Amino acid sequence: MLGEDGMEPFMGMKVRRHSSMYRVYSADYIDVPANPTIVKLLSKQGDKQVLFADNIMKVNRKCKLVRRVLIVTDVAIYMLDSVFFRLKHRIPMQNIDKVSLSELSDNFLAVSVPSEYDFLIASTRKSEIVTVLVEAVKQLTTTLPENELQVKFSNSFEYRIDAEHTREVHFESVEDGGTKTKFVDK
Template identity: 45%
Template sequence: MSRYRPNLAVRVEPDEAEDLRYDDEETAAENNEEEESRGVDCPGDHVGVPSRPYLMKILQKQGDTNLVFADKVLRFTSSGKMKRRILLITDFAIYIVDPETDVLKRRIALAAVEKLCLSKLSDNFFAIIIPTEYDILMASTRKTEIVMCIADTTRSVSNYELDVFHSNRFEYNATAELVKQIKFEEVEGGVKTRIVQNNTQRKE
């Protein structure tokens, strides 16, 4: 798998009116602040899950105790807005948690993931494709680590080789009925990213 460098100048141009930008410097600063609270038993824990009772409660309620990754990410909604979330990955499932309300927003079994999509450029975006549900588009300065973590964990627990699709243009289902396309273009000083609605639906 190709290695990616964190990009410090990613410009997002969604099809909605808002001009949304991913603030890498701010996120990087937050990540640095969280390094000291990283879970001792999990090198991939970048938020200190054991010190956050609400996160531990979410995992324990699901009977899911083998954490392999945790970090703050940005998740794109179906309307194109960005929401701050905490991404948890265990050897069984992916969790999306709202850090403001301490609420579990979504849980996806690793077995339900068909593939991971990301560009060939040094941006921070990646999509998790789930055919039986709707997909997830997120951004993180630790994109490579997340993709490798999901792929490696899936391989180790099920011997299934997850497809990692590299392209500067790919589709994802923002909802069960809404298909969007994300396009990446290398420009001076960074990567320009545009999210547009696709008129075609995902083929079953």
Template identity: 50%
Template sequence: MSRRVQIDDAKNDDVPDGDSSPVEPDKLRKRDHINVPSHPFLMKLLNKQGDQIVLFADKVLKFTGSGKMKCRILLITDFAIYIVDPETDSLKRRIALAAVEKIYLSELSDNFLAVIIPTEYDLLIASARKNEIITAFVEAYELDVVSSNRFEYNAASDLVKEIEFEEVEGGVKTRILRK
């Protein structure tokens, strides 16, 4: 069963006001945790890029090359990944799904995942909805999803980091090391 949000500015009499999904709005909106149609900037951005279907939308923590955490909106459509700054309503990055090689995640119950993009620098994010993000990626584009408690990613064009996960009493210990 596919759960997708159809983006359409046209009104549909069968859909309650404020919902632009043409069919079964409750099912289609399950992975839209920020109500994309209520954000004019996001709608304009997606329409400009020609994206029609939002598979996932939520706020996440993005890790920068220097190790800082930034709150960002993650949008996954059937064509691309968008990273948007919610404070300034500015597009920080658009990644074509075809450019994504694989996704790394740990075997433990943490919130981290790394999106590996060989032609650019990689994307390390944390979200409590990690499983929903993985499902959206797999629905959109058949990707390799690799589970490992240690993996490398390119934090910047010239910076490789290693992330290590270890189960400890009371949770998971995460270390991000510069290679």
């Protein structure tokens, strides 16, 4: 997951927590091969390699955090129910347009999917998820370099919660060293 210079691709682009500066990535934090339900789902879809798997929090339409399992494979992103591992959403990798994240040390990132709706998730492994997505899209589009995944850093960005509605999320540094997050429906 390191760049050609041996450094993580986001060093210098955003504020990092000290504990995450030199983290070693594991990729599969939920042991996918030990879960027959997930293995069956992925084999049915034709996915060959799990690049990342972990429990995350998804921000739903009502601005509530919902626990999900995020799986990134060589060809798609999966959102699964965290209890029964039922498929909630599958996004082919080529449908992802960009990833937006703040410059601060929060845990949020938005994945933009122009053909559907975007999704906002929270994970302590945000940098690892973005790195895996960038590499996966790069592998799929080796013949079309102009289709590389865009990574946008901004302390304020919009994402589509459905076909008609957009929400804006703002991030602000607070005195105690944390980050304040504010959602505004458009």
